[in-house]
Amino acid sequence: MSDPRVPSLSFPEGVLIRKVGNEMVLLNLRTENYFGLDAVGADIVNRLTQAPIDEAIEELCRDYEVDPDVLRSDVHRLVAELTEAGLLEPKSRA
Amino acid sequence: MSDIEWPVSVARGLKVAQRESGLSEAECDYRVVEATRVALPTSAGLEALTREGLLWRRSWVSPDRLVLDFIGVAVVEVRSPEGSIAFDRTLDPETEQHLLLDHVLPMILAWQGEIVVHGAVLGCGDKAAMLVGPSGAGKSTLTAFAGAKGWTIAGDDGAVLGLESQMTVEPTYPTVRLSPDALRLLDISSDDASSVAGKYRLPLAGAKSDRQQRRALSLVAILNAVPAGRAATFTRLRGVEAHAALFGGTIHADLRQAEMVSHVVGGLARVAAEVSVGRLAVPRGRAGLAAAERVLRQEMGGT
Numbered sequence: 086m087s088d089p090r091v092p093s094l095s096f097p098e099g100v101l102i103r104k105v106g107n108e109m110v111l112l113n114l115r116t117e118n119y120f121g122l123d124a125v126g127a128d129i130v131n132r133l134t135q136a137p138i139d140e141a142i143e144e145l146c147r148d149y150e151v152d153p154d155v156l157r158s159d160v161h162r163l164v165a166e167l168t169e170a171g172l173l174e175p176k177s178r179a
Numbered sequence: 180m181s182d183i184e185w186p187v188s189v190a191r192g193l194k195v196a197q198r199e200s201g202l203s204e205a206e207c208d209y210r211v212v213e214a215t216r217v218a219l220p221t222s223a224g225l226e227a228l229t230r231e232g233l234l235w236r237r238s239w240v241s242p243d244r245l246v247l248d249f250i251g252v253a254v255v256e257v258r259s260p261e262g263s264i265a266f267d268r269t270l271d272p273e274t275e276q277h278l279l280l281d282h283v284l285p286m287i288l289a290w291q292g293e294i295v296v297h298g299a300v301l302g303c304g305d306k307a308a309m310l311v312g313p314s315g316a317g318k319s320t321l322t323a324f325a326g327a328k329g330w331t332i333a334g335d336d337g338a339v340l341g342l343e344s345q346m347t348v349e350p351t352y353p354t355v356r357l358s359p360d361a362l363r364l365l366d367i368s369s370d371d372a373s374s375v376a377g378k379y380r381l382p383l384a385g386a387k388s389d390r391q392q393r394r395a396l397s398l399v400a401i402l403n404a405v406p407a408g409r410a411a412t413f414t415r416l417r418g419v420e421a422h423a424a425l426f427g428g429t430i431h432a433d434l435r436q437a438e439m440v441s442h443v444v445g446g447l448a449r450v451a452a453e454v455s456v457g458r459l460a461v462p463r464g465r466a467g468l469a470a471a472e473r474v475l476r477q478e479m480g481g482t
């Protein structure tokens with residue numbers, strides 16, 4: 086059985102991450118894609134890279150008091166966008 | 180040949196500046212050598228595009244070699260630690276000077292790990308404002324106008340950031356280059372200016388040491404030209420918005436070297452956190468320049 090706390094997503098090799106206050110800058114050094122995340126986006130990405138996606142969404146729903154369906158949709162859209170830009174990828178299981 | 184003055188001390192030895200400064204070759208970090216064949220690297224270079232999407236430069240970086248292919252103009256090879264700059268052909272002095280000072284010098288500085296922004300530097304006492312924007316944004320025109328209003332023109336093209344305990348800025352070299360349209364707008368004669376790549380390099384007033392002084396960076400204005408008659412405004416940017424605007428105006432020697440890029444990204448994060456960064460709307464026309472200069476002065480007064 087896999088460790089339930091293993092995150093579903095990670096930053097690919099060659100992606101530079103830098104905090105700017107409580108926001109975040111992501112830069113793919115290979116494609117030169119630059120992405121800036123506001124405080125909420127940075128928080129979402131931080132949680133997604135520290136816990137499985139369903140667990141992260143559950144925690145976010147608790148902390149942000151938002152409609153779960155809306156939040157789930159927003160998170161999946163953000164993940165898709167960052168994945169397409171090469172700034173997030175599914176975490177490979179060893 | 181115009182009265183070119185000494186560029187910032189980090190990259191010295193460019194032929195034109197050397198002659199004007201009176202330094203010997205032995206005192207210079209780099210010197211221009213005889214034209215020679217330059218082998219282009221086989222790997223894909225970092226491409227620079229115009230706003231219209233046209234490729235105008237490719238560059239390649241390695242620890243001891245920087246190659247710049249100015250498409251259709253010349254290929255330049257910079258070698259370190261030999262400290263040589265070689266063109267692949269002999270150019271007229273005006274074009275060579277322009278490439279050296281306006282393009283090669285900023286890239287050498289970025290290659291050496293400096294944070295170089297495509298920006299003008301205006302001094303106000305021991306503080307400075309940096310005007311950021313691509314070619315054609317109006318940096319030089321506003322810089323020249325501000326100079327006539329009492330600001331010290333440190334430079335209008337490249338700015339080197341210092342990450343000491345207080346953020347500082349100095350120009351890559353002291354210059355103002357204006358288009359013929361800008362000269363007419365500002366009612367400046369080209370009689371004392373030297374022609375450089377379609378523009379005119381103006382002689383700068385005041386003491387050389389004053390222009391070359393490294394100043395505390397107090398304000399960054401990202402220029403945004405707006406139609407005449409609109410208000411000149413400064414809209415503060417914060418966090419990643421400020422960082423993104425700065426990153427877009429930074430000259431990168433190589434975006435693929437993690438350590439180099441990390442240093443730049445981190446340095447710009449400090450600017451975003453410690454310096455007032457904002458969009459300066461500059462209305463077209465002389466009245467617009469006057470309004471923008473007043474806004475700049477007001478913002479500087481508050482820093």
